[in-house]
Amino acid sequence: MRIALATATGAAVLAAGAAITTVTPAYAAAAIADIKIDTTVSFIPPSGSDSIPFTVKVNSPYTGSKAPDIKAEFWKEGEATTSAGHAASVTALSDLANTTPAPTPASSVEVKGSIPVSSSDKPTTSTGKWTLKVSAYPDGSTTAVSSDTATFEVKAATRVTSANVDPDPVYLKSGKEVDVYAGFHLEKFGDEKITDVRLESKDSDDYYSLSTGLEADDSYHDSTSMDYSTSTGSWQLRISISRATKKYSFTKAFQVKKSGSSKAKSKITLYASPSKVKKGKATKLYGKVYRGSKAWSKKILKLYFKKKGTSKWKFVGYVGATSTGKYTKSVKPKYDGYWRTTAAATSLTSGSLSNIKFVDVK
Template identity: 65%
Template sequence: MRKTLRLVLAAATGAMVLTAGAAITVVAPANAISSAVADPTIGAITVSDNFVPPSGSDKIPFKFTVTTPPFLNGKAPKVTAVFYKEGDATSGAGTAATVNAIADIAATATPPATLDVTGSVPITSSDKPTTDTGKWTIKVTVAPESGTTPAAVSRDDTFTVAKATRVTSASVDPSTVKLKSGSDIDVYAAFKLERGGAANDEKVTDVRLESKDSDDYYSLNTGLESDDSYHDSTSMDYDTTAGAWQLKVSVTRGSKTYAFVKGFSVTKGTTGKAKSKITLVASPSKVKKGKTTKLYGKVYRGYTSWGAWKKKILKLYFKKKGTKTWKFVGYVGSNSSGKYSKTVKPKYDGYWRLGATASSQTKSSWSPSKFVDVR
């Protein structure tokens, strides 16, 4: 009877009874290894990209390290953060910041000696510091997920918030680019970079003129002048896409890249063809019947100044004296300098001239007529 009672007692308590009057040892719960007993400590809070965005909203990332984080029974510690803008009383409740999730560990696992925590503070373009570097404060608190042991600990650190990067005085000249067939148009871009940080904090990483309706664009250089102003130009040809365009300036600061734009337009004229003209000389202008004369000259094309119309095929016509009808005689081609020549054997007194037919880029034209006297 006594032996049976002893075995029942052992089963009920989880203890092993060795002999009558021996000590009873209780096995520890399986998850006791995850119970934290030491108080946690919080390292310095560091921030990055701590500047006002030029427009819209953004985030200021922060991080810190917790030594002896209170993982109780595998449950991740409860970490919260608040911040105070420049001028806010730090004795108040503050504004909630975001803390990135911390994963639990296995209940039987040994808690890590340190824990890296990250999060972010929201900021908008309206958060303009009253000085070049306004002071903000961030406060973080670490506590066990439940219970009061170990006690919650807090830390607050101050950091500077610099003013925004700005691109000002942006311009494109001409603001309306009017393309003409057969010629290039020079387009000039300018702006001023207003830095919000130290001399090397902001970098212009891309400048381009780009179409808003297609993938057409022109790349410009990224170099600034000594006073942080910018000037560069490119030439647009008639193949450029017409429509809405913009000057786009990309500026990188920290891990952020911002784009600043200035709109302009590109148009194509409906009568964008170049003019043309043909000179003609007949030598000699008086010939004996059966002899030849040379017709020669040059064909030109252009808008405001004349250039050679290279490799142009001209049509040669003759009109007999006393008649009103021009008759086609043949073709004459110009060389790479726009010059042409043709030797003919006139049978009758009459007039000679040449014509240049229009192309997609150039208008048609006629040479003056030349009279050749046949004796």
């Protein structure tokens, strides 16, 4: 319960039947009232950090031109409110403008704030009780003239468990379709809704959309068929979920391969424009890198040069491909010579060399 300070020296304030004599402070008391916490988003995030918004009304905020300091602290489930709390953020009130005549102060103002929350703040049950305390301090004072508290529920984080893709790896077969099954369980602690479920390639734009319906026990099962044209490599099951105004994604990785071949083939094209340049002038080397029949997104290539009349290739530097597999590099050759790019092999893809381009330096 909040006890308001009396406005006259020596006045008696009754609280639970006890008479308390108070002294009028040098600064009139701004009164904290009506704490409202946005309980629609008062839940733990499944990963990282977030915040829980709140508002509080400050009655009689001004006497004179100086605004009071509004501070807030909170205690998590199981923490004693008799000890120091954790700091919450509060929007500071502005002093009244120093103008003549002075503006009429508002009888009350609404202050916004937020309570930080992270994935490590796990309630011991599906719902935890937290406490928020908001206090008003006269400008420059360390003694609060008014405080109010509110207790609120913080619900557990949305969780996806038992996510799986079967088979893993998926082996594609020429001329046949392969059935791929996806499943998971959604642990709901609020109004969670599944907005999208898909199997998507991490190396290309290839994906398969699945249904979004849950079974009666909040488990999920669906399937699709992949044919031989499906991109090979790293894939993932992506589950998109909304909860109040928040949106979350959960993923489960798996692999797609082609039967009879443990690695996808790669290919690089290389062009030079212009192919004849004056010494000190630039030419553009460009092309595209492929993984199978599709672009090898974000692949880092190595660029090599061999001077005319020599037999040794010299490493010049790296060049990165875009999400569409295209790359470009501007160079200023000093000598006639040959250029090429290379793509290093990975566990899923074979390495490759580009064609060779000769640049004539005049």
